[in-house]
Amino acid sequence: MTEPLVELVGLRKTYDRAVAVDKIDLAIGKGEFVVLLGPSGSGKTTILSMIGGFTEPTEGRVRIGGIDVTAMPPARRPTATVFQDYALFPHMSVSANVGFGLAMRKVRRAERERRAEDMLRLVGLEGFGPRSIHQLSGGQRQRVALARAIAVEPTVLLLDEPLGALDLALRRQMQEELVRIQKRLGTTFVHVTHDQEEAMSVADTVIVMNRGRVEDSGQPARVYLKPATLFSATFMGESNILSGRVTERAGEGVRVETALGVLTAAGQAAPGDRVHLSIRPEQLLLEPAAGEVSLGRARIAEMSFQGTHLRCHARSESGDLELLLRARVDAPVAVGEAIELRAWPADIVLLKD
Numbered sequence: 001m002t003e004p005l006v007e008l009v010g011l012r013k014t015y016d017r018a019v020a021v022d023k024i025d026l027a028i029g030k031g032e033f034v035v036l037l038g039p040s041g042s043g044k045t046t047i048l049s050m051i052g053g054f055t056e057p058t059e060g061r062v063r064i065g066g067i068d069v070t071a072m073p074p075a076r077r078p079t080a081t082v083f084q085d086y087a088l089f090p091h092m093s094v095s096a097n098v099g100f101g102l103a104m105r106k107v108r109r110a111e112r113e114r115r116a117e118d119m120l121r122l123v124g125l126e127g128f129g130p131r132s133i134h135q136l137s138g139g140q141r142q143r144v145a146l147a148r149a150i151a152v153e154p155t156v157l158l159l160d161e162p163l164g165a166l167d168l169a170l171r172r173q174m175q176e177e178l179v180r181i182q183k184r185l186g187t188t189f190v191h192v193t194h195d196q197e198e199a200m201s202v203a204d205t206v207i208v209m210n211r212g213r214v215e216d217s218g219q220p221a222r223v224y225l226k227p228a229t230l231f232s233a234t235f236m237g238e239s240n241i242l243s244g245r246v247t248e249r250a251g252e253g254v255r256v257e258t259a260l261g262v263l264t265a266a267g268q269a270a271p272g273d274r275v276h277l278s279i280r281p282e283q284l285l286l287e288p289a290a291g292e293v294s295l296g297r298a299r300i301a302e303m304s305f306q307g308t309h310l311r312c313h314a315r316s317e318s319g320d321l322e323l324l325l326r327a328r329v330d331a332p333v334a335v336g337e338a339i340e341l342r343a344w345p346a347d348i349v350l351l352k353d
């Protein structure tokens, strides 16, 4: 990571007895695009809101650029927020919306209008300044909310499910545009989503949240390929989870007895420990290759065409385990037929419970 810009130290928020955020320690690097990923209710908005100053922590500190901002009101923090519902001012023009934060900072009108036009150009809305908000589509409103937030040149931009209201095609397009804008400005983005594909496509660092805690954090590829926990493996994409018991240590790894036989995975655990192994659907191989291990035979129970691949549910002949796999569209598989499943040992991931 580059030098830490945002530091959360022992951050905790409780409501009566409900714990929304449970003692989080996080360091967010300068210029990073960080995504908080987690299911509804996992504490994402509460964290964002404590960074922005809208929610007071029960315990812990928030530092930005080395300065403790825990007691600082939102307007004095070097942050800006794009809210989930955009929170635009319906009675103001697009230009006045974008210039609003600058007006609060006593920037003169001519300068405000010039900067608003710059920001609108950056988000692809050149010339929309005089329009009123109700003349805009959902995607255009989203862009105005983004332009308004970046107009004040925040050090940290906080985005709470900013693309949640957009249709899939527009969401994909805006994901790419957000990354492009973030790289151009060099601003640190902290972006909240429950959509794992969105997280993977925009994040430099993804932080997987569950019940107010951090389950895993790192580069999206690492979190996807080598998830740290069972929750992380199942929330960040789909996975086949094999439960088992460690029989012995083996070099840098362990041997685990599972319903699909004894498998070896890298990592540390003691003989007798109950563990889980994760194998991604696309890592179950249908054809022989050198160095792979057999997982036994399975019968295809359901199959659907997904354009880029066939999505298959199969049932293992040993252990009667339900498995999810992806086959090439031209693979010789059919419902009711048995196949032999294989995997590369390096693709089998040992998970903490």
Ligand code: ADP
Binding pocket: 015, 018, 019, 020, 021, 038, 039, 040, 041, 042, 043, 044, 045, 046, 047
């Ligand atoms: P997320 O954004 O991940 O969906 P939130 O941060 O909004 O989750 O909420 C985390 C937990 O805190 C949830 O259980 C939620 O019900 C609770 N919570 C959030 N805000 C409040 C509030 N103002 N009063 C009581 N409980 C709250």
Ligand code: MG
Binding pocket: 044, 045, 046
């Ligand atoms: Mg939320």
